[in-house]
Amino acid sequence: MKQILVIDDDIHIGNVIEETLVKEGYDVARAYSGTEALLYLSKQHPDLILLDLMLPGLNGEEILPKMASIPVIVVSAKVDTSDKVNLLLQGANDYITKPFDMAELLARITVQLRKIKSPTSHIFHFHDITLDLQTHKVYVLKQEIKLTKTEYAILKLLMQNPSQVYTKSNILDEIRMDTLDCVESSLKVHISNLRKKLRSVSDQEYIEAVWGIGFKMKEN
Structure with missing residues (x-):
């Protein structure tokens, strides 16, 4: 229920x-x-x-x-x-x-x-990206992308609600249980590295910055 x-x-x-x-x-x-x-x-x-x-x-x-x-x-x-x-x-x-x-x-x-994703589903999809909650693996165009624990936590959060804009404080609050090595001063670096890794396979931008607010998955 x-x-x-x-x-x-x-x-x-x-x-x-x-x-x-x-x-x-x-x-x-x-x-x-x-x-x-x-x-x-x-x-x-x-x-x-x-x-x-x-x-x-x-x-x-x-x-x-x-x-x-x-x-x-x-x-x-x-x-x-x-x-x-x-x-x-x-x-x-x-x-x-x-x-x-x-x-x-x-x-x-x-x-x-x-x-809302069914709790029995352990696979998230967004365009060319596949994220597996059980194996903690991420693929772009079926090619595995090696992410750090923090990068994975950020991507998982954004893919759960791809149309939602997350502020920096939202992201830090939500990923705190998955990773402790991310603070406000380093968040931009983690997101920048994540975007580069995803972009390295297809030259597509999958995460966008919403000016003055935060970040979300980029709709084509």
């Missing part, structure tokens, strides 16, 4: 969303503030998050960067296009404006959950 974390301090809206999601067969967890949400996420890993922006204490925009490994749909009354663009660039996977149609929200949830 997929678990969805609803982060919203509006009890009525949260109750309506929870009731609907439960009827659809989802397990629902609730958080009513940014601080409470981070505490929950320090212990649990839901499959998807519905995030309101106007929260007491830490607001949605402040806690969004802490959710880099989990699909996030922002649910907000803000309708300004620049707000939506900024949030999507900061790591949100989708954005729906309040008031919303519940059928549309369910459809957006289905789309995001469909993108």
